[in-house]
Amino acid sequence: MTKPDPFRYFKTSREIIRLAVMLYVRFPLSLRNVEDLLHERGIDVSHEAVRYWWHRFGPMFAAEVRQRRIASMKSCHWRWHLDEMFVKINGERHYLWRAVDHEGEVLESYVTKTRDKKAALKFLKKAMPKHGRPEVIVTDGLALYGAALKEIGVADKQETGRWQNNRVENSHLPFRRRERAMLRFRRMRILQKFASVHASVYNHLCGCRPACKKFFPAGRVIECGLVSGL
Numbered sequence: 001m002t003k004p005d006p007f008r009y010f011k012t013s014r015e016i017i018r019l020a021v022m023l024y025v026r027f028p029l030s031l032r033n034v035e036d037l038l039h040e041r042g043i044d045v046s047h048e049a050v051r052y053w054w055h056r057f058g059p060m061f062a063a064e065v066r067q068r069r070i071a072s073m074k075s076c077h078w079r080w081h082l083d084e085m086f087v088k089i090n091g092e093r094h095y096l097w098r099a100v101d102h103e104g105e106v107l108e109s110y111v112t113k114t115r116d117k118k119a120a121l122k123f124l125k126k127a128m129p130k131h132g133r134p135e136v137i138v139t140d141g142l143a144l145y146g147a148a149l150k151e152i153g154v155a156d157k158q159e160t161g162r163w164q165n166n167r168v169e170n171s172h173l174p175f176r177r178r179e180r181a182m183l184r185f186r187r188m189r190i191l192q193k194f195a196s197v198h199a200s201v202y203n204h205l206c207g208c209r210p211a212c213k214k215f216f217p218a219g220r221v222i223e224c225g226l227v228s229g230l
Contacts, residue, residue, distance in 0.1 A: 006060065016043055020050050021058055025194075025201045028181035059193065062200035069105075069203065078102055080134040081168035082123075082145065084115060085175075089185050096175075096195055097123040099131075100168040106199035107131050111192045120148035128152075138164050174202055 007014040016038070024034050031047035038045055079102040084095045095115045099107040108127035112119040138159045139145040149155045178198060185191040 006057070012045065012049075016045075017053050017057060018061065020045065021054050021061060022201060022205070024050060024054055025058060025178075025198050026205055028177045030181060058197040062197040065200040065204050069200075078134045079136040079138060080107070081138045081165050083140060083165060083168040083172070085172050087111075087179065087185065087191060089188055089191060094188060094191065095119065096191070098168060098171065098199075099123075099127050100171045101134075102167070104167055104171055105203045106171060109192075109195040109199050111188055111195065113188070115144070117144045117147045117151075120144050121151060124148055124152060133157075138167075140165055174198075 007017065010017065020034055020038060023029060023037060024031065029037070031050050034050050035045060035047040038050075081100045081102075082097070083100075084097045086093050087096050088094070092113075095112050097108075097110045097112065097119070101107055108123070108130065110123045110126055112122070133154060135157065136159055137149065137154065137157050138161075139149075141160050146155060146158060149158050175195070175198060179185070182194075185194070
């Protein structure tokens, strides 16, 4: 049985939907900014349509990118950089855990309410089955990382040191810019959803690995004249 076409009930072409979602997720733009950019190119859609497309198709697009990336990237000879950043949701502090490889590509994102050994352990158990166990794991000086890595039996792979974790610290910046453009988040579930989609789309467009450049059909988009001038 063939899978049903997810775009079959939409009058707008799939290329325009992909482009709108890509613009909203990848760049620090509001929904109305995306509406204006598309309107300048002769595409008449409302910002509410862009919001609906992002909620419906964003996770699907991210899953396509992630599936292809994981299939060709799993390796035990990599260096992982782990770090957590705080994100406020309705005034409450939450923590976004992120794993970045040695080329700056985001491997995994995970949101928790606490920053302790239990949360770090959940994050590691979620990331390692997907991407394999790395050769080196670089962290900051927090004791919770050492305790979590010791429990799963990879404490000997941990490295800490000044400036060694700059790779993941710098990878926080695009997400921080996107967070400010969205005027922060209001639900933990939405934060987890957006962090996952943002990481996959950003990985695809940042130019880290050419093997991942199969998601947005550039040929079809260029034929429609939707990329020129962006």
